Amino acid sequence: MSTRTPTPRDVAPAARRTSRDAASASRARKPGGPLRAVRRNLVVIAGICTLAYMILPNVVVMIFSFNKPNGRFNYEWQRFSTDAWTDPCGVADMCGSLSLSLQIAAWATLGATVLGTMIAFALVRYRFRARGAVNSLIFLPMAMPEVVMAASLMTLFLNMGVQFGFWTILIAHIMFCLSFVVTAVKARVMSMDPRLEQAAQDLYAGPVQTFLRVTLPIAAPGIAAGALLAFALSFDDFIITNFNAGSTVTFPMYVWGSAQRGTPVQINVIGTAMFVVAVLVVLAAMLLGRRRKRQQGG
Structure with a gap:
């Protein structure tokens, strides 16, 4: 009985079957597909859960802005209504306090923003005596509790005989927000390439023209970030404002006071509107940044 010697054409399919069987056995020994996918995307899942946890209070506020409670407290869902949206200033003095907080x-x-930008450029670009001490003092408001700074400013105003009101709140807010603006702008200025400014000067651009056409556009994202952060911190602040407001009532103080007597639905309307505006501003900035990148890449 004669046997035929296997040719390479006959060996190739058998080798492929053997490799497929080995791969199948290897997959069978590995953990299940869903578990492996969870492990691979664990960081993404954790980020999504954290983002959902942060946004959940805003979603609750948004839902209860369409509520019509039977009593004074807007803590339990009763029935759907848009009355608060059609008349957001229906509660006495609420829109007045909101306007004051916005101003x-x-x-x-x-x-x-103006003072923080100048301080950031001075700390990064210049060397002067006590520069390290100034750099440390700038970050003190971020490190110390707000109540300490609020009490210190109140003591200062009392010793100076200043009447509490709009101007004391404004001075306190500027001092509180200054550190955050300096931090944002300083990080941007430190990452700037000084050779771009030197190139502009080599092309006969003056100091003012170099700053307006080269330095300022490059530092603009950091300045904008610091400005947005300062606006949010100032509008939302309660502790420093409560110590230095006197008889002046801002929107956070109005919310705190109304929570003791009954929370009107209009507060949820204002909160929802502010949240939506903030999200739209962030999305617009992202779209503008992407468009600029595409134009530069093109």
């Missing part, structure tokens, strides 16, 4: 936040943002 203080706007002026505090302007003052803290």
Whole structure:
């Protein structure tokens, strides 16, 4: 009986079957597919859970802005209504306190951004005596509790005989937000390439023209980040404002006071509107950044 010698054409399919069987056995020995996928995307899942945990209170506020409670407290869902959205200023003095908080936040943002930008450039670009001490003092408001700074400012204003009100709140907010602006702008300025400014000067650009056309556009993202952070901190602040407001009532103080007597639905409406505006601003900034990157890449 004669036997045929296997040719390479006959050996190739057998080798492929053997490799497939080995791969199947290897997959069978490994953990299940879903568990492996969870382990591979554990960081992403943790980030999504953290983001959901942070956004959940805003979602609750948004839902209860459409509630119509039977009593004074808006803590239990009763029935759907848009009355609060059609009349957000229906509660006495609420829109007045909101307008005051927006004005203080706007002026505090302007003052803290201008002063913080100049301080950041001075700390990064120049060497002067006591530079390290100034750098440390700038970060003290971020490190110390707010109640300590609030009590210290109140004592200072009392010793100076200053009347509490709009201006004491504004000064306190500028001092509080200044550290955050300096931190954001300083990080941006430290990452700037000084050769770009030197190239502009080599092309006969003056100091003012170099700053406006080269330095300022590069530092603009850090300045904008510091300004947005200062506005949010100033508008949302309660502790420092409560110590230095006197008889002036800002929106956070109004919310704190109304929570003791009964929380109107309009507070949820204002909170939802502020949250939506903040999200839209962030999305607009992201879209603008992507468009600039595409234009630069093109």
